[in-house]
Amino acid sequence: xxxxxxxxxxxxxxxxxxxxxxxxxxxxxxxxxxxxxxxxxxxxxxxxxxxxxxxxxxxxxxxxxxxxxxxxxxxxxxxxxxxxxxxxxxxxxxxxxxxxxxxxxxxxxxxxxxxxxxxxxxxxxxxxxxxxxxxxxxxxxxxxxxxxxxxxxxxxxxxxxxxxxxxxxxxxxxxxxxxxxxxxxxxxxxxxxxxxxxxxxxxxxxxxxxxxxxxxxxxxxxxxxxxxxxxxxxxxxxxxxxxxxxxxxxxxxxxxxxxxxxxxx
Numbered sequence: 001x002x003x004x005x006x007x008x009x010x011x012x013x014x015x016x017x018x019x020x021x022x023x024x025x026x027x028x029x030x031x032x033x034x035x036x037x038x039x040x041x042x043x044x045x046x047x048x049x050x051x052x053x054x055x056x057x058x059x060x061x062x063x064x065x066x067x068x069x070x071x072x073x074x075x076x077x078x079x080x081x082x083x084x085x086x087x088x089x090x091x092x093x094x095x096x097x098x099x100x101x102x103x104x105x106x107x108x109x110x111x112x113x114x115x116x117x118x119x120x121x122x123x124x125x126x127x128x129x130x131x132x133x134x135x136x137x138x139x140x141x142x143x144x145x146x147x148x149x150x151x152x153x154x155x156x157x158x159x160x161x162x163x164x165x166x167x168x169x170x171x172x173x174x175x176x177x178x179x180x181x182x183x184x185x186x187x188x189x190x191x192x193x194x195x196x197x198x199x200x201x202x203x204x205x206x207x208x209x210x211x212x213x214x215x216x217x218x219x220x221x222x223x224x225x226x227x228x229x230x231x232x233x234x235x236x237x238x239x240x241x242x243x244x245x246x247x248x249x250x251x252x253x254x255x256x257x258x259x260x261x262x263x264x265x
Contacts, residue, residue, distance in 0.1 A: 007147045011140065012050040015121050020136045024122035024129075028072050031123060036069045045075035045105075051117030051144055052077060052105075058113050058152045058229040059096060061087070062141065062161040064202060065120035065129060072123040076105035077116050086203035086218060087116075087157075094222035113229060115151075117144055119164040127204075134164060142168050152195050153228045155221060158202030159183045165197060185217065188224070196228055 019025050032046025049066040063083075066072045070081030078084035079102040088109065091097040096114040120129045120137050145151065145168060156162035162183045170176060175192055187199040200213075200221045207213040 006055070008055055008144075011143050011147065015048045015050040015140055018048050018121065018140075021122065021130075021133045024120075024124060024133055027125050028066075028068075028122045031068045031072055039069060039073060042073065044073045046072060047075075048121035049075060049077050049118070050121070051115060051140075053111035053115035054113055055115075055148070056113070056150050057111070057115035057148055058150050059115070059225055060145070060148060060151045060154045061091075061114065061116045061157065062154060062165055063087075063116070063118040063157045064160050065118050065127065066123045067127075068123040070123075074104040076102060077118055078102070079104060082205050082208065083203045086208060086215075090203075090215075090218050090222045093219060094226045096222070096226070115144070115148055117141060119161045129160070134160070138164060138168065141165075142171070145172075153198060153225050154195070155198045155200060155225055157200050158204075161202075162197075162199050169197075185213070186221065198225060 028048075029046050032044035035042070035044060049071045063078060066077065067081040067083065070084060071077050071079055074080040078087045085101060088097050088102050089100045091111070091114060092100040096112055098110040098112065099108060102109040119141060120134060121140060122133075122137075124130075124133065141164060154165055156165050166176070166180060169191070177189060181187055181189060183199055185199065185201045187197075189197040189199075191197055198221060200218065201207045203213060203218060
């Protein structure tokens with residue numbers, strides 16, 4: 001007898017079949033058809049991207065949205081673009097990831113005590129989601145917070161993710177500081193029951209190429225998160241961790257297709 005799906009597995013199916021936002025559906029599917037020249041031989045995922053990681057995670061990472069030629073191509077959040085390279089390299093050095101890079105869903109990377117998700121599950125045109133699109137997607141993040149019952153530290157990458165996390169916490173009756181602090185990199189906000197919200201600039205090229213966010217600044221966020229959750233120690237200096245061998249699933253090869261799309265909404 002097949003085991004019943006877990007809550008996170010059921011949520012994943014709801015995410016990947018969602019068609020609630022016509023603008024986002026049209027854009028993600030157009031990008032998947034047209035492709036970027038560098039990836040023209042690859043199969044794009046072209047669907048909403050679910051969160052992923054350790055179901056017992058004490059660290060929750062919340063980004064903005066899939067990149068059009070990143071996670072919208074690979075099917076795994078924060079994979080296939082420069083932002084993801086920064087994130088997984090930092091998570092590896094902080095002991096939360098088994099390797100310093102992720103090429104696609106189905107590669108050898110594993111997250112330890114960490115779960116990665118986003119405020120929006122579809123790539124938005126120009127990386128600018130509309131307010132209603134964020135509201136449509138918010139229940140997915142709310143549900144993840146319910147199902148990830150061990151989370152002690154939330155890291156919000158960027159202003160949008162920070163705002164969405166605040167809205168969800170407030171809607172759940174959490175006691176928040178008043179006035180609530182404005183977003184800034186390195187902000188640390190104590191929450192109830194020993195939980196903590198950390199804020200970081202998003203590792204987008206607009207921030208990393210301009211020097212607004214440096215590797216040292218970014219690593220300090222994850223070092224703090226590691227200390228707060230008591231995660232595994234840093235790997236030995238120079239250790240690279242496993243890298244998918246040649247011949248393994250390419251970075252653009254999409255994961256197995258989800259069930260047939262459900263009705264919009």
